[in-house]
Amino acid sequence: MVEWTECERATIKDIFAKLDYDSVGPAALSRCLVVYPWTQRYFSKFGNLYNAAAIMGNPNVAKHGKIILHDLERGVKNMDNLKETYADLSVLHSEKLHVDPDNFKLISDCLTIVVASRMGKAFTGEVQAALQKFLAAVVSALGRQYH
């Protein structure tokens, strides 16, 4: 299980308290689809993903981005029990959606970049370290039910 310092807990809660989920979620997912275009393979039913402008304006992408951020919030509220928190989602991504778990790292990196751009100078090395540790722990929990 992941050990969290008090400082890391406070930092994670602080990051998410300040985030506009409904803006950051869509920004992160659409950035992922542009920067790592092979991830589009999982969104063939989302409509027009033909170019960056189409992706950034796609309402299905936006909707799904918001869902992802709200689901991350569950992890923020259950940092000591990520495995159980994400067990159902892990099964969903593995059995139904067939997502290669390596992709979770890609969207994590895009989310880090978007959070960095929103937080500006407040996104110090320590804050980045805490966020990346949290996202890595979520990614690990999401990969747990794969076999």
Add this chain to the structure above:
Amino acid sequence: MTSLTAKDKEAVKAIWAIVSGKKDDIGTDAVARMLTVYPQTRTYFSHWKDLSPTSPAVRKHGVTVMAGVADAVSKIDDLKGGLLALSELHAFTLRVDPANFKILSHCILVVMAIMFPKEFTPEIHVAMDKFLAAVALALAEKYR
């Protein structure tokens, strides 16, 4: 990975024109951040007395790294040839594990997002990511 398209090169040159004035600050923050977020990278700097973000050694190294990136931008049409000397340095003298190029590249991108949030669009992001990956590949050229 994939080679740089004409569109990628245009995007890199365009963003470089915007950020190059701050390249020393970018490099300093990227190196400082790397040492904080990825503590294993500190193993390459055991000869430094001070590894804190404000240390002169960190700033000097950040400046050095970004001078290399600037050089790479100017040689974007032939990175392997243009960065030959740097590749030999990294291969025979520094022997930095190439996995660390990806780490530092990520930190550079994060700093660019912090300092230039409006300009660091997804299209610029993908071009810079590809460019830094191509630079890393050129740097690892002489490893074996």
